[in-house]
């Protein structure tokens with residue numbers, strides 16, 4: 001079985017590539033980082049270590065790499081044969097990998113015509129559907145129709161904290177023991193062999209919303225409020241009483257939304273939240289707030305982890321006080337190494353809080369969430 005995975009970064013090597021290799025796939029990583037690609041091709045293996053007491057290490061084998069900038073034809077060749085294509089490049093990069101996936105699928109139509117599946121493993125709702133739209137920009141009607149018959153595009157939700165690596169070995173990755181990969185079953189095409197460790201569900205929306213609006217909301221609020229207090233890591237921030245109070249408050253707010261919208265049991269959801277907070281406290285992980293807070297404009301998007309649940313709570317008549325505090329902290333996030341943070345700071349300076357929030361979230365300036373956040377920002 002052949003898998004092509006775009007993005008040999010933290011989640012690519014530390015989670016998706018590792019699971020696929022252990023399931024028996026030959027995994028080809030596609031990336032633009034030449035050093036990583038060279039190392040993958042020299043060694044054809046790498047180590048994944050658990051960030052826990054045990055430090056259990058697994059050797060991930062049968063892996064190689066292609067640099068998509070240097071060898072685009074090799075990528076197309078491999079994509080044409082792949083049983084599974086996955087990505088973990090970041091939502092904003094999907095549009096850049098779409099062309100080579102489209103070229104690979106066109107080549108496939110001329111050669112094998114066999115079934116295949118594409119799964120985007122990104123922190124976003126409808127990640128694969130978005131990738132599919134980007135791919136289809138490079139296909140004509142006939143190609144779209146032919147590809148729809150043989151290629152499945154299931155959405156998925158992925159959860160595993162893999163911080164920026166500070167290893168002597170360029171390929172080694174340290175990952176938290178917890179992981180969850182949920183895939184929309186009905187959209188899979190062909191005789192897809194179940195991948196051990198993956199959960200298949202009929203309706204992904206409750207799972208992706210539960211994950212995005214709990215793990216990622218909690219993480220984002222920790223990052224922005226913690227950074228505002230001058231802290232550096234997730235562990236430091238979540239152990240700071242004032243930050244924790246706001247994070248816990250925000251998660252109680254998303255909990256009331258999720259349990260009202262879906263049939264999640266309240267007690268089970270509380271256990272889910274406690275587990276997440278303990279993951280943030282992991283003493284074996286040093287996760288910078290600037291990694292977790294990266295790309296604040298994306299994170300303030302309409303459907304994303306902060307504005308998404310906050311505006312939905314307002315729609316059901318609730319006031320998201322803590323989420324609004326998290327959003328206000330995000331609007332006050334000044335980090336000059338992050339291009340989106342720099343852009344956001346300029347936007348806030350030029351348009352004020354209501355104007356800037358309205359622009360990045362697509363909410364009208366008169367929206368009550370914009371007003372609430374403006375009040376919190378002033379405080």
Ligand SMILES: NC(=O)C1=CN([C@@H]2O[C@H](COP(=O)(O)OP(=O)(O)OC[C@H]3O[C@@H](n4cnc5c(N)ncnc54)[C@H](O)[C@@H]3O)[C@@H](O)[C@H]2O)C=CC1
Pocket residue numbers: 006007008009010011012030031032033068088089090091093096097121122123158159160161162163
């Ligand atoms: N790190 C984590 O804990 C988790 C990350 N995710 C999601 O996984 C995705 C990737 O995140 P990370 O692995 O943390 O980021 P990362 O920055 O470690 O990895 C991204 C990789 O994509 C590569 N890349 C960039 N442009 C490319 C292109 N045009 N073609 C091919 N490769 C390209 C980069 O060189 C890098 O190796 C994001 O959507 C993130 O939200 C999801 C769950 C957990």
Ligand SMILES: O=P(O)(O)OC[C@H]1O[C@](O)(CO)[C@@H](O)[C@@H]1O
Pocket residue numbers: 123158159160161162215216217219220291292293294295
């Ligand atoms: O990867 P993003 O969307 O930039 O956001 C960082 C978040 O994603 C994760 O890397 C994985 O869920 C979390 O650690 C964090 O909440």
